[in-house]
Amino acid sequence: MSRTGVANPPTHADPDPRFPFPHNPTPTRCQTEPATFDFAHGDSSGETRAVREKRLARAHRACSGCPIVKDCLKWALVNQPLTKVGIFAATTPSQRTALRKRMVDRLGPDWIDVLADQDRARRERAAAARHTPLTVNQARIIRLDREINGPMPQPLTPAQQQRNMARLMAGLKAA
Template identity: 55%
Template sequence: MRRSTESDPRIPFPYSPTPTACGATPQLFAHDIGDSDTARAEQVKAGCQACPIATACLKWALANPQLTTEGIWAATTPRQRTALRRQLADRLGSDWVAVVADHDRRLRERREAARHTPLTVHQARIVRMDRDLNGPMPRPRRPLTPVQQHRNVARLLAGVA
């Protein structure tokens, strides 16, 4: 879809080095609120779900409601995006865009720091052993408390010794 100079600067417009379906055939992604061609809409949504920048596209579309009043963005219709914005505002507050942008910034910083500070041999051994014994780590629903973190580290260290 098109980029506008009026977009929210906190969430950058998504970029993909590989061609995307919406870039190749933007007219296919035009969808008005009253559009009743559900088969075409489902076909377009399927194309979005395979897109490598669908998550970034959805964030941008949600953060820029004035620019995404029509069309399909990241497999969502205008009505679905309005409902998602309402849910985000209920969950994260009225300035949910700042919360999401801050989360993305912290994630980028952690990834960048991890590239420059690799794990020690001892830490890598612990991670490998944990993965071998327990499989991939599930994402917690809420962050671990410091007490839980300390207990987990103690258990892992006891297993290495």
């Protein structure tokens, strides 16, 4: 599976160039332990249901602590042909199919274009914010936040990982 953007319009096997695969400066669990996330649809590999569920739970826990899980899920939802098997952002292929149906219900049949437009607008706002100096009050708030909470970003704490896992699971159950 190629995790790079392409210059040509996407085909059934190319990732959508509007949604590049998310990257993190430090290797993620899916990069260091790819076998943990390697689940083929219907693949039981001669293992019992309990063993398979334990493997899935381990993959879900690993995703819950990942700093790029949100962007990974978006990439997996948009690039369906590339994610027919495996665990992406703590979701199985059938869970991603259900999430895609919800996206169609919420945003319409062109939901991928809607997401691309939202991302583009968010990037433009962020670029504009970089060129607009902060007010004195905004600078004070940021300084106080750093004094109280420390520099950002910080590694996810176990409590944050559990919260992410709970949110992922709640979203999957709602799908």
